[in-house]
Amino acid sequence: MDKPVVAECSALHHDYGSTPALAGIDLTLHGGRVTALLGPNGAGKTTLIHLLLGILSVQRGKIGLFGDLEPGSASAQRRIGIMLQASGVQDNLTVSELLTLFASFYPEPDSQIGLLDELDLVDLADRRFDRLSGGQKQRVLFALAVVGRPDWLILDEPTTGLDPAARRILWRAIEARRRAGVSILLCTHFMDEAQKLADHVVVLDRGRILEQGTPDAIRRRVPSDRILARTALPPEKLRTLPAVQAVHAGEDRTEILSRRGIDTVRALLAADESLEDLEVAGADLETAFLALTDSAQSEQEAA
Amino acid sequence: MNAANPSIQLIRAQWLNLLRTPAYTLPTLLFPVMFYVFFGLLMLRGQSLWLLCTFATFGVMGAALFSFGVSIATERAQGWLLLLRASPAPVSAVIAGKAFGALLFAIVIVVMMAALAAAFGEVRLETKQWLGLAGVLTVGALPFCLMGLALGLWLSPNAAPAVLNLVYLPMGFLSGLWIPSTMFPGWLQTVAEWLPPYHLAALALDITGAKTADWGHSLAVLGAFGLVFAVMTALGWRRLAGVS
Numbered sequence: 337m338d339k340p341v342v343a344e345c346s347a348l349h350h351d352y353g354s355t356p357a358l359a360g361i362d363l364t365l366h367g368g369r370v371t372a373l374l375g376p377n378g379a380g381k382t383t384l385i386h387l388l389l390g391i392l393s394v395q396r397g398k399i400g401l402f403g404d405l406e407p408g409s410a411s412a413q414r415r416i417g418i419m420l421q422a423s424g425v426q427d428n429l430t431v432s433e434l435l436t437l438f439a440s441f442y443p444e445p446d447s448q449i450g451l452l453d454e455l456d457l458v459d460l461a462d463r464r465f466d467r468l469s470g471g472q473k474q475r476v477l478f479a480l481a482v483v484g485r486p487d488w489l490i491l492d493e494p495t496t497g498l499d500p501a502a503r504r505i506l507w508r509a510i511e512a513r514r515r516a517g518v519s520i521l522l523c524t525h526f527m528d529e530a531q532k533l534a535d536h537v538v539v540l541d542r543g544r545i546l547e548q549g550t551p552d553a554i555r556r557r558v559p560s561d562r563i564l565a566r567t568a569l570p571p572e573k574l575r576t577l578p579a580v581q582a583v584h585a586g587e588d589r590t591e592i593l594s595r596r597g598i599d600t601v602r603a604l605l606a607a608d609e610s611l612e613d614l615e616v617a618g619a620d621l622e623t624a625f626l627a628l629t630d631s632a633q634s635e636q637e638a639a
Numbered sequence: 640m641n642a643a644n645p646s647i648q649l650i651r652a653q654w655l656n657l658l659r660t661p662a663y664t665l666p667t668l669l670f671p672v673m674f675y676v677f678f679g680l681l682m683l684r685g686q687s688l689w690l691l692c693t694f695a696t697f698g699v700m701g702a703a704l705f706s707f708g709v710s711i712a713t714e715r716a717q718g719w720l721l722l723l724r725a726s727p728a729p730v731s732a733v734i735a736g737k738a739f740g741a742l743l744f745a746i747v748i749v750v751m752m753a754a755l756a757a758a759f760g761e762v763r764l765e766t767k768q769w770l771g772l773a774g775v776l777t778v779g780a781l782p783f784c785l786m787g788l789a790l791g792l793w794l795s796p797n798a799a800p801a802v803l804n805l806v807y808l809p810m811g812f813l814s815g816l817w818i819p820s821t822m823f824p825g826w827l828q829t830v831a832e833w834l835p836p837y838h839l840a841a842l843a844l845d846i847t848g849a850k851t852a853d854w855g856h857s858l859a860v861l862g863a864f865g866l867v868f869a870v871m872t873a874l875g876w877r878r879l880a881g882v883s
Contacts, residue, residue, distance in 0.1 A: 389725040393880045413727035420725065424717035426652055428659040437652050440643035441727045464659075484727075 340367045341403070342488045342519045343388055348397035350383050350543075357383040359543035361397070367487070367519040370510070372534035372551075374524070376629055380543040381523050382421065385492055388521075389418060402487070414442060417486030419477050421493045421523075427466035431457055431476050434465060435483055442484030451479045454512075456505055471502035478506055482513065489513055492523045507533060527622035537621070539628050546628050551621050558624040561597025564589045565604065566612040577603045582630035589613055593627050646732035649723075653736030656710075667705055667744060671698030672751050678817065680759050686819070687760030689850075692772070692843035693816040695749050699776045700811065700836055702744035703783035704790075704803050706737050711791025712799035715879070724879070738784055745780045749773045764847055771846040779839040782865030789868040792875025810836055835864040 341364055348361040358380045365371055375381050386392040387399060390408015405412040425434055432448070439445035452458045455475045460468060465476060478494060491510070495503045510533055514520060524530055530537055531551050538548040547554055560581060567574070567590055571583045579596040594600035597616050605611060619627070657664055671694055679690035714720045714733075723730055753769060756762035764772070787803070794802055811817065813827070814836035820828050831837045838857035845852035 386725075391721060391725050391880070410727055413725070416725075418722070418725050420718065420722060422718045423722035423725075424719050425722065426656050426714070426719055427717075428656055429652060433652065433655065436643065437645075437648045438726070440645040440648040480722075 341365065342367045342401065343521075344400045345384075345388075346398045348384075348387065348394070348399065350380075350387060350392065350395050356543055358387075361540075361543070361545060363538065363545060363548075365519070365521060366536070368514075368517050369535035370514050370520040370522055370533050371536045371538060372522045372524060372530035373538050373540060374527070374530060374625055375540035378542075379540040381540055382492065383543075384540070385420070385490060385521070385523060389413075389416065389490065414484070415487040417481040417484055417489045419481040419489075419491045419494050421496070423477065425465055425477070425480070428464055430462050430464050431468075431479075432461040434476065435479060438480045439483050442486075444485060445483050446485050448483070451483060454509060455479050470497045471499055474498055475502065475505065478509060482509070486518065488519045488521070490521045490523075493525065494522070495524070495526065495529060503529075527620070527625060531621045539625060541629050554628075555619055555621055555624045558619050558627045560593045560595060560619040560623050560627045561600070562617045562619060562623045563592040563594055563597055563600060563604070564613070564615040564617075565592070566590070567604065567608050568610050569604075569608050573607070574604075577607070581627050584626070589615075593619075593623060593630070645727075646729045646735070649728060649732035650736035650739060653733065653740060657740050663705070663709075664744075667702055668747055668751070671695070671701060671748055672755070674817070675752050676755060680755060684760065687756055688762045688847055689819060689844065691752055691756040691760065691762055692847055692849060693819070693840045695752050695772070695776055696779075696814075696836055696840040696843055697811045697816040698748035698752065699745035699780040700783045700839070701807055702748060703741045703780040704787040704807055705800075706741040706744065707784055707787030708791040708794070708803045709796070709799050710737060711788060712794050713796040715792070716796040720879075734788065737788075738781075741780055741784050741787075742777050745777045746773060749776050768847055772843055775842050775846055776839070779842065779861065782835060782861050782868065785865050785868040785872060789871035789875055792872060792879070810834055814840065816840055833860075835861050 343365040345361050345363045348358055349356070350358040361384065373381050373384070383392065387394060388401070388407055390406070399407050401407055401412045402415060429437070435448045435451065439448065452461055455478065457472070457475055457479065460472060465473065468476065474494065474497065481489060481491065495506055498506065510520060522530070522533060534551055536548065537551050537554050539546045539554065547557060549557070566588070571585050571590070574580060574583045574590065574592055578599040579594045580592055580600055581595055582593040584591040592600060601614070601616060674697070675690060675694040679687050679694060683690060723733060749772065753772070790803060791799060813831055814820070814834040815823065815831050816836055820831040820837065823831060838860045841850070841852040841857050842854065844850040845854070
């Protein structure tokens with residue numbers, strides 16, 4: 337049975353002047369799970385998050401939070417924890433002062449000592465925010481998001497700029513919240529992060545939802561093979577090979593997404609005698625994501 | 640249950656921010672006082688009382704404009720305001736914290752200048768005149784707080800200090816705060832009478848007995864000025880929320 341709904345958007349549109357950012361979003365976010373919101377830059381992810389938080393006013397369409405609460409209402413805000421990509425803090429306050437400040441906004445905040453310990457911030461409690469490293473700042477911003485013990489956590493690119501160790505600390509903290517029943521909306525550019533943490537994935541592009549489902553379902557829905565090779569053929573030539581969906585030229589090898597890998601590989605071998613380092617794999621979430629967004633772009637260009 | 644009051648915590652955070660930014664606090668407090676020492680105490684000693692009123696007006700106006708204008712523009716750009724608006728923070732406490740800060744600066748500036756005027760400028764006033772001067776200048780800073788707030792909501796953090804200086808310095812000069820407007824040519828005196836700092840200074844001059852003022856007219860000009868920037872503030876706030 338589905339858990340209670342934390343957010344329901346219907347026919348949501350948003351424009352910046354004459355530029356559309358969201359073009360009719362119908363989305364239901366169920367509680368108790370991690371939903372990853374994926375999309376290329378400019379897909380409308382941040383606009384959607386700002387609308388859910390009430391930072392932007394709804395122009396057309398409808399959003400209901402936790403049933404019938406308005407985005408931005410005090411009742412909704414007290415149940416949501418946020419870590420925004422574009423947010424900063426008053427950076428001459430110490431970690432401890434910031435936590436005390438944010439704890440005061442919520443009726444039953446979490447223990448600050450426990451949070452500092454969980455996020456490896458104990459030794460930094462009295463340090464000013466502007467004297468922290470990038471990774472330490474991200475962990476403090478996460479602590480501010482969860483100090484109010486929210487029912488719903490909205491994380492906009494929480495691990496951008498973090499080293500692997502710091503990413504693992506945040507992943508553990510996110511998983512701990514999920515186990516405790518907190519609903520999480522995770523906006524990320526890291527497909528491994530979405531694959532690891534998400535129960536449900538929503539792919540957004542040009543203000544529309546392209547696909548949504550479990551990470552495995554998204555992967556299976558895109559019948560792509562991923563071919564990696566060092567080739568002398570230029571991308572425009574590669575795109576003419578059978579079943580090719582997309583070509584991404586990397587620094588070392590070129591990545592080719594194909595609907596039928598075997599057909600593409602045969603043609604590739606025939607066309608390029610100098611082919612090296614060939615590798616063929618099934619689609620992972622990143623491959624599926626690229627195939628979905630590339631095919632949406634091709635359809636738009638064709639139209 | 641959480642016992643900490645969020646408004647008090649936010650106001651405290653604003654004040655800690657001020658205390659830890661001496662590069663802002665010291666010039667804001669000392670710049671007008673330094674001007675008063677040069678002009679009012681060293682160069683034009685016979686005008687010490689007049690210039691106390693006008694330079695104190697200049698000081699409180701600067702504290703109000705810059706406390707709001709630069710900090711709101713900076714906090715908007717760094718995402719602090721965004722985070723507060725998205726969380727259950729009482730955002731009105733951010734404004735209240737800055738207003739208290741500006742008013743505290745206003746009082747400190749007036750007290751420092753008054754002490755210098757009494758000690759070195761031979762300015763003698765009755766207690767109720769000293770208190771009246773401090774009171775009118777402190778309350779009179781509010782329309783300038785609104786102007787700073789409105790400009791902070793509309794300007795980028797890079798543009799804010801430049802634009803505020805462009806408003807602050809010429810408006811101060813043209814209002815007769817540096818040189819008495821009676822020394823201006825006639826047409827410039829007419830310009831001065833349309834400017835709000837002229838009217839705040841007129842009230843200060845009246846309280847100290849240096850010159851009589853039309854209180855109704857001056858209060859009306861200051862009120863209208865405050866109202867214009869209250870509307871601009873409301874529009875700026877709506878713009879943040881993407882309401883066209």
